[in-house]
Amino acid sequence: MASPxxxxxxxxxxDDFIGPSQDCIKPVKVDKRPGxxxxxxxxxxxxxxxxxxxxxxxQRLEKARVSLNDCLACSGCVTSAETVLITQxxxxxxxxxxxxxxxxxxxxxxxxxxxxxxxxxASLAARFQxxxxxxxxxxxxxxxxxxxxxxxDTTFSRNFTLLxxxxxxxxxxxxxxxxxxTLPVLASAxxxxxxxAEKTHGxxxxxYISTARSPQQVMGSLVKDFFAQQQNLTPDKIYHVTVMPCxxxxxxxxxxxxxxxxxxxxxxxxxxTTGEVFRLLEEESVSLAELEPAPLDSLTxxxxxxxxxxxxxxxxxxxxxxxxxxAAQELFGIHVAEVTYRPLRNKDFQEVxxxxxxxxxxxxxxxYGFRNIQNLVQxxxxxxxxxHYVEVMACPSGCLNGGGQLKAPDVPGRELLQQVERLYGMxxxxxxxxxxxxxxxxxxxxxxxxxxxxxxxxHTQYHAVEKASSGLNIRW
Amino acid sequence: xxxxxxxxxxxxxxxxxxxxFLAWNPAGTLxxxxxxxxxxxxxxxxxxxxxxxxxxxxxHQRTVRKVAWSPCGNYLASASFDAxxxxxxxxxxxxECVTTLExxxxxxxxxxxxxSGNLLATCSRDKSVxxxxxxxxxxxxxxxxxxxxxxxxxxxxxxxSQELLASASYDDTVxxxxxxxxxxxxxxTLExxxxxxxxxAFDPSGQRLASCSDDRTVRIxxxxxxxxxxxxxxxxxxPTWKCICTLSxxxxxxxxxxxxxxxxxxxATACGDDAIRVFEEDPSSDPxxxxxxxxxxxxQAHSQDVNCVAWNPKEPGLLASCSDDxxxxxxxxxxxxxx
Numbered sequence: 001m002a003s004p005x006x007x008x009x010x011x012x013x014x015d016d017f018i019g020p021s022q023d024c025i026k027p028v029k030v031d032k033r034p035g036x037x038x039x040x041x042x043x044x045x046x047x048x049x050x051x052x053x054x055x056x057x058x059q060r061l062e063k064a065r066v067s068l069n070d071c072l073a074c075s076g077c078v079t080s081a082e083t084v085l086i087t088q089x090x091x092x093x094x095x096x097x098x099x100x101x102x103x104x105x106x107x108x109x110x111x112x113x114x115x116x117x118x119x120x121x122a123s124l125a126a127r128f129q130x131x132x133x134x135x136x137x138x139x140x141x142x143x144x145x146x147x148x149x150x151x152x153d154t155t156f157s158r159n160f161t162l163l164x165x166x167x168x169x170x171x172x173x174x175x176x177x178x179x180x181x182t183l184p185v186l187a188s189a190x191x192x193x194x195x196x197a198e199k200t201h202g203x204x205x206x207x208y209i210s211t212a213r214s215p216q217q218v219m220g221s222l223v224k225d226f227f228a229q230q231q232n233l234t235p236d237k238i239y240h241v242t243v244m245p246c247x248x249x250x251x252x253x254x255x256x257x258x259x260x261x262x263x264x265x266x267x268x269x270x271x272x273t274t275g276e277v278f279r280l281l282e283e284e285s286v287s288l289a290e291l292e293p294a295p296l297d298s299l300t301x302x303x304x305x306x307x308x309x310x311x312x313x314x315x316x317x318x319x320x321x322x323x324x325x326x327a328a329q330e331l332f333g334i335h336v337a338e339v340t341y342r343p344l345r346n347k348d349f350q351e352v353x354x355x356x357x358x359x360x361x362x363x364x365x366x367x368y369g370f371r372n373i374q375n376l377v378q379x380x381x382x383x384x385x386x387x388h389y390v391e392v393m394a395c396p397s398g399c400l401n402g403g404g405q406l407k408a409p410d411v412p413g414r415e416l417l418q419q420v421e422r423l424y425g426m427x428x429x430x431x432x433x434x435x436x437x438x439x440x441x442x443x444x445x446x447x448x449x450x451x452x453x454x455x456x457x458x459h460t461q462y463h464a465v466e467k468a469s470s471g472l473n474i475r476w
Numbered sequence: 477x478x479x480x481x482x483x484x485x486x487x488x489x490x491x492x493x494x495x496x497f498l499a500w501n502p503a504g505t506l507x508x509x510x511x512x513x514x515x516x517x518x519x520x521x522x523x524x525x526x527x528x529x530x531x532x533x534x535x536h537q538r539t540v541r542k543v544a545w546s547p548c549g550n551y552l553a554s555a556s557f558d559a560x561x562x563x564x565x566x567x568x569x570x571x572e573c574v575t576t577l578e579x580x581x582x583x584x585x586x587x588x589x590x591x592s593g594n595l596l597a598t599c600s601r602d603k604s605v606x607x608x609x610x611x612x613x614x615x616x617x618x619x620x621x622x623x624x625x626x627x628x629x630x631x632x633x634x635x636x637s638q639e640l641l642a643s644a645s646y647d648d649t650v651x652x653x654x655x656x657x658x659x660x661x662x663x664x665t666l667e668x669x670x671x672x673x674x675x676x677a678f679d680p681s682g683q684r685l686a687s688c689s690d691d692r693t694v695r696i697x698x699x700x701x702x703x704x705x706x707x708x709x710x711x712x713x714x715p716t717w718k719c720i721c722t723l724s725x726x727x728x729x730x731x732x733x734x735x736x737x738x739x740x741x742x743x744a745t746a747c748g749d750d751a752i753r754v755f756e757e758d759p760s761s762d763p764x765x766x767x768x769x770x771x772x773x774x775x776q777a778h779s780q781d782v783n784c785v786a787w788n789p790k791e792p793g794l795l796a797s798c799s800d801d802x803x804x805x806x807x808x809x810x811x812x813x814x815x
Contacts, residue, residue: 200581370621371620374621378579
């Protein structure tokens with residue numbers, strides 16, 4: 001069956017045979033000690049393992065741990081059947097938390113916060129033939145009906161991703177004479193792209209990738225740090241659910257970089273795809289269209305979320321558009337009113353240039369889908385990448401076409417996508433600089449732009465997955 | 477059938493290793509062989525014997541599984557288990573690796589040039605088929621990544637005249653692809669084989685496709701265009717391919733390769749029972765339900781599995797074969813006269 005993960009993640013050995021000699025990406029590290037002879041391993045009655053040295057000394061051995069996240073990112077041995085089971089669990093997980101909330105005493109209950117992505121909302125709007133605003137209000141109503149306490153829009157957290165991306169690009173562009181490999185900057189909001197980059201191209205490509213956190217993970221910081229404080233709760237007392245257009249966002253949420261060690265809690269506890277929300281609606285026998293709309297929640301008091309807002313630059317977040325316009329202004333004093341995209345080899349690979357008197361000052365690109373990512377990476381490897389910034393997304397046509405979006409049996413894919421794009425684009429656009437609440441949060445919550453707190457909460461890092469090469473993984 | 481396939485000579489092409497594949501250049505003057513020793517050898521004639529003209533080493537880290545000449549004859553592509561495809565440029569007797577195509581997750585099983593010379597296809601154990609485009613500066617870019625197969629893809633071959641691609645897989649199917657707007661799509665899946673499909677060959681006209689399989693049969697498929705006289709149903713504007721003939725009972729083991737002579741229409745097969753067979757279509761057979769007769773059966777053509785058979789594109793009846801025994805053999809085929 002077709003894998004629900006993005007194409008970039010699909011090209012791994014997923015099938016229904018567990019090949020015993022497949023490489024696991026978590027090879028057990030062996031500490032080589034000089035002059036060691038044969039060591040014996042002794043198993044205690046309680047099942048723990050002890051290594052017995054030559055001189056009789058014993059040393060307790062640690063269990064090799066392979067987490068679910070390791071498996072989902074690698075698929076070296078997990079079969080496709082299991083990954084399907086895993087991906088379908090999430091709305092049941094949410095249900096469990098909601099049910100638990102009903103039975104335990106108040107001090108053990110968790111505050112349930114749901115952050116909905118605008119892409120998922122557009123997909124639901126198309127399916128139920130509602131406006132985006134009605135969809136947002138009715139979803140708020142639905143989630144609260146089943147026990148959630150707050151429902152937010154990740155468009156708000158996206159403001160931070162965009163601002164950080166803008167600032168980062170200008171810094172890297174200006175600093176390019178100092179250190180090598182600062183350009184191009186590659187967008188980082190897509191976990192399908194990140195997992196592929198970490199696993200396939202490792203330390204070569206990671207230095208190019210923007211360190212800005214994705215809107216989902218900024219929301220994680222906002223909800224578990226800022227909002228938790230506002231509500232006088234510790235982060236582990238909040239159960240944060242996001243609604244996303246793809247399955248790859250589940251992998252992103254379970255990265256160890258987004259796990260709060262102090263409170264042993266994830267910034268995002270659970271990711272539901274648009275499809276899983278649809279299933280939840282069906283299981284509750286709720287017709288979204290018939291629900292009474294509820295008022296929208298806002299994260300800060302200064303924001304009045306009376307109406308929805310969006311960002312320019314397309315359904316994947318508008319990273320290129322914002323970075324381009326900001327850079328044109330900051331670096332060259334040029335105001336760009338309208339960004340013109342020029343399709344190259346295919347519609348998922350487009351170029352944008354800033355020219356002055358025949359000189360190209362900035363050359364940016366949009367690269368969606370695996371084949372375009374391939375070409376981009378190969379160009380980079382050969383030192384022939386002409387771009388300063390590339391908005392990279394794993395799914396052809398971007399996030400509105402994510403693997404977790406709703407499909408309609410009676411509407412052809414392309415037509416449905418156009419409907420979703422139209423609904424997404426209907427919403428009034430606002431620039432991150434002008435959005436109420438954002439600057440305030442920089443001042444009070446983050447203690448300034450480019451502060452240590454801002455860097456800690458709004459940026460992340462990447463880790464190359466080194467595969468142990470072995471001749472054993474030959475399958476005929 | 478006696479003497480219909482006569483041995484002309486043998487060469488130890490890849491000693492202590494397997495010889496996996498052979499490809500004649502378009503002029504029919506050179507034969508490229510590749511093998512488990514990670515090398516490619518180019519063979520040419522000197523008088524009556526075949527000699528090694530060049531050795532292409534340093535290209536791959538693992539077995540070279542297939543080689544393919546560009547339609548102009550100036551380039552050779554090699555597909556390797558090291559997950560890369562090398563493009564070699566010919567300069568008299570020297571070959572220089574000008575590009576290495578990366579991107580497949582694991583072993584590349586096959587490579588093929590489109591007749592236009594602008595497109596290249598590769599396929600891999602990672603279940604995908606890639607289409608590449610080459611520009612005037614010998615730069616290759618990936619045009620499409622096709623994930624239609626559900627298992628290891630063994631072979632890709634282009635239609636002789638149209639921009640149509642066919643692939644064969646461990647998932648027992650053959651898939652056909654064409655370009656649609658800015659991408660490539662799979663427009664047909666040919667089902668019928670009961671096991672891995674190892675290789676494919678189009679007939680000279682491009683109207684028929686032969687496939688060979690681990691199920692020990694060769695199937696012949698025919699293209700039916702929309703509005704065809706025979707009343708075969710088509711979906712939209714795509715042709716339908718139907719199986720019109722199955723050659724079964726002739727091979728006792730897996731058939732690893734099938735080759736359709738573009739000059740004479742003879743069909744040769746390479747089999748795991750170490751034999752080479754040749755089939756010809758009966759002159760009076762119905763085009764919609766053709767019959768083929770076995771016109772040559774050479775047992776022990778090699779001392780191990782025969783991996784590849786290749787008809788010379790210019791000299792009718794000249795056939796090359798190679799085997800797990802590391803040898804390349806040259807044969808002359810004469811259609812047998814009389815009963």
